[in-house]
Amino acid sequence: MLSCSKLKNILQENPALKDRTLPEGALLSYKGRKYGWLTLKNSSIYLSGNLMQNLKIKTGDKLLAIRSSNIAFTMGVRGTLIDKSNSYIGEIKIY
Template sequence: MPQLVKGGKYVFGWIKIRAGGELKIPEEALNEYDLKGELKVFILPGSKKSGGFGITSYKKLTDSKLNLILTNNLDLANYNTKKGEMISYRGKKYCWEKIQNGILKLSDDLLKTYGLQIGDVVLSVRGSGLSLGVLTKGPIFEEAQKHSEISMFT
């Protein structure tokens, strides 16, 4: 896993959004964030600087300081909202999606919320211990564009 600059973020690789909104999550990221198999995951908003979103499990989210997202949104916590339906909480949008065999299928609502479309390329990075980062812009994204050794997952 390349580190872009000394002391900087580690990246898993570029991911091209495939037909149907599919993202092929790098195997190393699936292992590190315990996202293997078939499971429901939560999509959290990324930072203003880097855009994109984070992908995390129920366990990681409930064990974190951000557990209020679920305790204050029981329909989301209990998967009673439609898969991929964005809900607003404190001015930010959240949803749940499914990962199957390393593939995360993004809903049209999620793609629209983050200004993404089929064929776009996003950057998967080691985020906090809480979530896998999926970046769409910003200084880390721009630095990664200078590194030809970063793998592309399609």
């Protein structure tokens, strides 16, 4: 199913991601972004301590869901968009 999606090129150039021989939670770099896979459990994803360390996040950090592309979703914890969201006067829902 994914081989016909917009992820096609990423998967073709990264067979370990395509066939899931890349360990769950491991990251690989492709064109300046990091990609990996996680199993969805009870409608949630769980990040290992190692993955959190690699992503430079910690328990309690608030992650902002950022619309970045039609390929994947992005979560941010620092940077310009985070600064703007912190100074936003309106409501940003927390899930």
